Amino acid sequence: MYPFSEGSYAPRNGWYVAAFTSEIGEALLSRWILNQPVVLYRKADGTAVAVEGRCPHRHYPLGASKRVGDAVQCGYHGITFDSGGKCTFVPSQQSVPGVYSIRSYPLVERGLWAWIWPGDAGKADPSLIPDMEEIGFGLDGYRSEPFYYHEVDGRYQLLNDNLLDLTHLGYLHSSSIGTPDDAATPEERDTNERRVRSRRIMRNTKRQAVSEGRIDFDGPIDRVSGMDFHFPGFHAGIGEMLVSEGHPCAGEVLNSSRVWHAVTPAKRYTTNYFFAMGSIDHKGVDEMIEYLKPVLAEDMFATVEIEKIIRTMDELPPELMLKSDGTAVLGRRVLQKMMDAERADA
Template sequence: MYPFTEGSYAPRNGWYVAAFRNEIGDDLLSRWILNQPVVMYRKDDGTAVAVEGRCPHRHFPLGASKRVGDAIQCGYHGITFDAAGKCTFVPSQEKIPGVYTIRSYPLVERGLWAWIWPGDPAKADESLIPTLAEIGFEIEGIYAKPFYAHDVDGRYQLLNDNLLDLSHLGYLHGTSIGTTDDAATPEERDVTDRRVSSRRVMRNTPPTPAVRAKHAIEGLVDRVSGMEFYFPGFHAGIGEVRLPEGHERAGELINFSRVWHAVTPAKTFTTNYFFAMGSTDRQGVDDMVEYLKPVLAEDMFATVEIEKIVQTLDDLPPELMLKSDGTAVLGRRILQRMMDREREEARLARSTP
């Protein structure tokens, strides 16, 4: 499935953000993840759990059911499942069939997020979750806040592509957080087995409209803009603005932020999109909650409109790539290798007696 090979959609063996931690409480929280309904809630001891959101009896949504202690009771026929997915009660009979179970997913709370492993639970290695230090969450004095959780009508990779190519900032977001130098400045890339990093260091460049308005700056500044993509769906962004060489306070940091985008496949053509921000400027973060709503709306608009075209065209022409596509292409190739490996492991498992 575009932009991957036929039959490829998204890696399953990886940690995705299922929710912000503050979304999970006593009530049942429903969310689709990789074409599966999932239900999350907190047990009485405060532990967050995630289980399959489909009753195996008549496929009734368990997210539309109710809590009974630490268990979920199906709202259709009363069949009850505990937090580990085991069926504990069938109202119409005393004997509980052994096949009556639902899946329980590995769920790890770290930072602002609850991370889910939708693939083979035996491969759920918590060390693959990006550390809080890696993503800039533990910077001294940083104030981090969850902003928005959106359901976007576009396939997961479209949002990954958006975040892997920040040359769009000066055009899609030219009235707010970008300038044309975001495209004109070459990237500095770095790749490891866990993430792809991209940086643009812009010297003596115009400030973004947002920085100009906040700090009343009319002259040139030095900017650093970048993103780190932790496979398969978490993007940690960096933004720094300093006074440039020649200024009487050259090198002084005047604006600093970290942003975190979590991109989690929902259904085949929809995506769960979580955005959060952090800075040492607490008031600045709070002020950006409203300011960034139209900015994120622009990204989602681009995603939705591309999805409409991709789904509608009978014959999708090949993309005409540019130099600025290098990071996005690299990210696509890494995700494709992850999916190819999963497919090969599944093939070998089927062929093993």
Template sequence: MQLAHADPDPVGNGTAVAVQGRCPHRHFPLGASRRVGDAIQCAYHGITFDAAGACTFVPSQDKIPGVYAIKAYPLVERGLWAWIWPGDPALADESLIPDLGDIGYDLPGFHARALFYHHVAGRYQLLNDNLLDLSHLGYLHHSSIGTSDDAATPEEREADDRVIRSRRIMRNTLRPAVVDWQTDFDGPIDRVSGMDFHIPGFHAGIADVMVAQGHARAGELLRSNRVWHAVTPAGRTTTNYFFAMASRDPKALDEAESYLKPVIEEDIFATVEIEKIISTMDELPQELMLKSDGTAVLGRRALQRMMDAEARKTG
């Protein structure tokens, strides 16, 4: 499944649809065109297609050639996202979409919001690797959401055919700057940081901060956030990247949008810079792996199994 933040203004009858983004006339991008009722009209020559992809209007002639049509794709809206199946429609399977409960979307008292979209000039696996290895938080994001304990604390991992789960539980840990911004408590803290990777490109994160064990208020929850990173290829070396977040306090989401903007841009910077280097190489040198790469390795292997299985079906 490919995915996107769900369109708050879908077609006129309230149903969101996904259609091919290229006009068959001169290949003008339909994403840069206009919607007319339930149809999309190419902004170049006015050729119009309905929600099923059939051509309904050609301004320069009465007869519509039978070949004039664009593809329509299965689409399902879940939570903040629209999930699009760009392959064989007969193989579309809604059960592959992560359950909203599994990703922490419907936790009582939490408010969810889509915050960012970026078209990233780097292949999607680079962003997957970034989110599968949170040891980078203390270095790439050292001034905001991470500390060195994000790398020094061992991971607890679980994996099955669809999800890879990772948690770091940090006791009496260093305080990242984001904690000082979000709470007045200035004593010792415990942190839980983790990510659930719903293969092949959806990451559901947890970030909880509690008063540390041994303190008079031990275990008191100081802040609790859920974050979601939706990563889907735009091209061979480009990515559509969607970020959303949930918090108990809706006002905190307003502040988080400003606070986290440079954090997300740091991840994008790392992705783009790596892409610049590897795109110059005829053959990639072998990576020198570290202990902290365990979760990323599991993620890569899972994706490779999926690609191999798909190749066998289509081969």
């Protein structure tokens, strides 16, 4: 499906964010992930687990069910599964059929996030989770917080495309974080097998209205703006302001923040979208949660409206590409390649 080839939906062998760790607790949390219902919860010993969210007996949603100790008891006929997915109790019979089980998903908590591997569990290598230091999580002196979760009414790639082309900042977000500089500055790209990095460095520019930073400074600054797309669904952004060359304080960091967008396919045409951020400006983090709400609402508006156009028009004309699409095209190609490889394997 658009923008991928016919029959391609999403790579399965990869770590996606299933939830913020802070969302997972004693209660069962239901979430659609790659068009599968999933249930997340925390065991008595504190371990977070993810199991299939559909009872194999009659398709009842296990997320609308009941915890019995560390097990999940289906709310319909009481069939009970332990946290590894093994059926342990069938109320209507003495023994449990050998075939009875639900899927259990590899789930790893790292940083603010619980990472799920929807594909072949045998391939779920935790070292493939984005490196926390590389994404700027847990840096010395930084404060990091989960901000919002939304299930957005649009296919996930629309959000990836959004994040892979920051020339939209100056237009979609013209009233807040964006400046025309973002679009006008050429992008530097750096790619490896795990992520594609895009950076824009705007020298001798002015400060944005927001992100005033920690010190009072009116002179010319250098601004670093960029995003790393960690395949298949995590975007780590950087925003920094430094005093420009020529000034006595040249190179001094005025502000430095990280934003983290996790994009996880929910249903065919909806997306789990998680936004978090970190900053050296601890007080600024509190201010940003309200400030950024309308900004993310703009991204979700674009996603929802584009999805409507795509689904209403039955013959979608091909997109016309621009130079600025290089990163997005590269990101799409990597995901398509992952899907092709999975299909070849199956």
